[in-house]
Amino acid sequence: MMEETTGVLKEGFLVKRGHIVHNWKVRWFVLLQDKLLYYKLEGGKKESSPKGRILLDGCTITCPCLEYENRPLLIKLKTKTNTDYFLECCSREERDSWALDITGAIHAGHPVQVQELHRMKNSFKLLENISLHHIVDKMRDSSTGIKLTLNVEQGNRYKETFTGSALVDWLISNSFAVSRFEAVTLASMLMEENFTKPVGARSTGATRYSDLSEQFLDDSTALYMFAETGKKMLNSKEELQFNISELSGTIVKQGYLVKQGHKRKNWKVRKFVLRADPAFLHYYDPTKEENRPVGGFSLRGCLVSALEDNGVPAGVKGNVQGNLFKIITKKDIHYYIQASSKAERTEWIEAIKPLT
Numbered sequence: 001m002m003e004e005t006t007g008v009l010k011e012g013f014l015v016k017r018g019h020i021v022h023n024w025k026v027r028w029f030v031l032l033q034d035k036l037l038y039y040k041l042e043g044g045k046k047e048s049s050p051k052g053r054i055l056l057d058g059c060t061i062t063c064p065c066l067e068y069e070n071r072p073l074l075i076k077l078k079t080k081t082n083t084d085y086f087l088e089c090c091s092r093e094e095r096d097s098w099a100l101d102i103t104g105a106i107h108a109g110h111p112v113q114v115q116e117l118h119r120m121k122n123s124f125k126l127l128e129n130i131s132l133h134h135i136v137d138k139m140r141d142s143s144t145g146i147k148l149t150l151n152v153e154q155g156n157r158y159k160e161t162f163t164g165s166a167l168v169d170w171l172i173s174n175s176f177a178v179s180r181f182e183a184v185t186l187a188s189m190l191m192e193e194n195f196t197k198p199v200g201a202r203s204t205g206a207t208r209y210s211d212l213s214e215q216f217l218d219d220s221t222a223l224y225m226f227a228e229t230g231k232k233m234l235n236s237k238e239e240l241q242f243n244i245s246e247l248s249g250t251i252v253k254q255g256y257l258v259k260q261g262h263k264r265k266n267w268k269v270r271k272f273v274l275r276a277d278p279a280f281l282h283y284y285d286p287t288k289e290e291n292r293p294v295g296g297f298s299l300r301g302c303l304v305s306a307l308e309d310n311g312v313p314a315g316v317k318g319n320v321q322g323n324l325f326k327i328i329t330k331k332d333i334h335y336y337i338q339a340s341s342k343a344e345r346t347e348w349i350e351a352i353k354p355l356t
Contacts, residue, residue, distance in 0.1 A: 044267035249275030
C-alpha cells in the first residue's frame with residue numbers, strides 16, 4: 001500500500017532506536033501534518049513503502065533528551081499509546097529544527113498552544129531562590145550529572161570538559177531552565193560565581209564581553225570545566241586512534257550523506273564532518289556508540305566534482321542515480337557520495353572546494 005505523502009513539511013536522515021532490539025539504524029524520515037513516516041534505504045535508494053509511521057496526535061516530545069549519554073543529540077517522542085521513539089540528529093541545529101517542526105505538527109490543530117510554545121521559547125523566568133550549589137551537586141552526580149569528556153581544540157587536548165551546548169541541554173533536561181536563553185543565563189551565573197570556568201581559546205575569548213549573557217557560549221565547540229578540576233591538558237603520550245591534529249580543525253559543515261564502500265561497493269549512510277585548518281573530511285558510522293571516525297582523508301590536492309544525473313556513472317555500483325558527487329584524493333582514491341538533493345550536493349561541493 002502506498003502511503004499518502006502530500007504536504008511534506010520536512011524530510012531527511014535520522015538515526016532511530018529499534019523497538020524490540022535496541023540497536024540503532026539510519027532511516028529516511030518524512031514529516032507530514034499528522035504523522036512521521038520512516039523508510040529503509042536499500043542500495044542507496046529509499047524503499048517505496050514506509051517501514052513504519054509515528055502518529056503525532058497526542059504525542060509528547062522531549063528535546064533535549066539525555067537518556068543515552070553517548071547520544072547527546074536525541075529527540076524522544078512518546079505516542080498516545082505510550083510507545084517511545086528515540087531519534088538522533090547529526091548536529092544541535094538540526095535537532096532543534098526537527099524538534100520545532102515536529103512540535104508544530106503535533107500542535108497544528110491548536111493555535112493557542114503554538115503561540116504558547118513560541119512564548120515559552122523566548123520566555124524568561126528562572127526558578128525562585130535557585131541554589132547554584134544544588135545545580136553543581138547535580139551536575140557532578142556520577143550517573144545523572146553532566147558527562148565529562150576529552151575534547152580537542154586547536155591541537156590541544158582537554159580532559160574532563162563539557163561543551164557549552166551540552167551544559168545548556170543538561171540544564172533544560174533537568175528542568176533548571178525552560179528555554180536555551182534561560183539556560184545560558186544560568187550557565188553564565190555558574191561561571192560568574194566560579195563554579196565553572198572556560199577552557200580553550202573559543203570560550204575564554206567570549207568572557208571579554210561586558211554583557212553577562214554573551215560571556216557563556218551555547219556552542220558545541222566552546223569548552224568548559226568545573227573550576228576545581230586542575231589537570232586540563234593531556235600529555236602527548238596518551239595517543240588517540242586518529243592523529244589528533246586531523247580532528248582539531250574548525251568544523252565547517254556536517255551532515256548525513258550516503259557513501260559507496262571501497263571493498264564491497266555497498267551504499268551506507270555516514271555522518272560526514274568537514275574541517276578546516278587542517279582541511280580534512282571524516283566520516284562516522286551513526287549507528288555506533290563511539291564518536292570515532294571510521295574513515296577520513298586530507299583534502300589537500302583533492303578533486304571534487306558533481307556526477308551526471310542521467311544514468312549510472314562509471315565507478316558507481318548498483319542502480320544508484322541522482323545527486324552524486326565524487327572526490328579523488330591526492331593518492332588517487334575515489335570516493336562516491338550521494339546527497340539527498342541537488343541543493344545539498346552543491347552546498348557540499350562548494351564547502352569542500354576552497355579547502356582542496
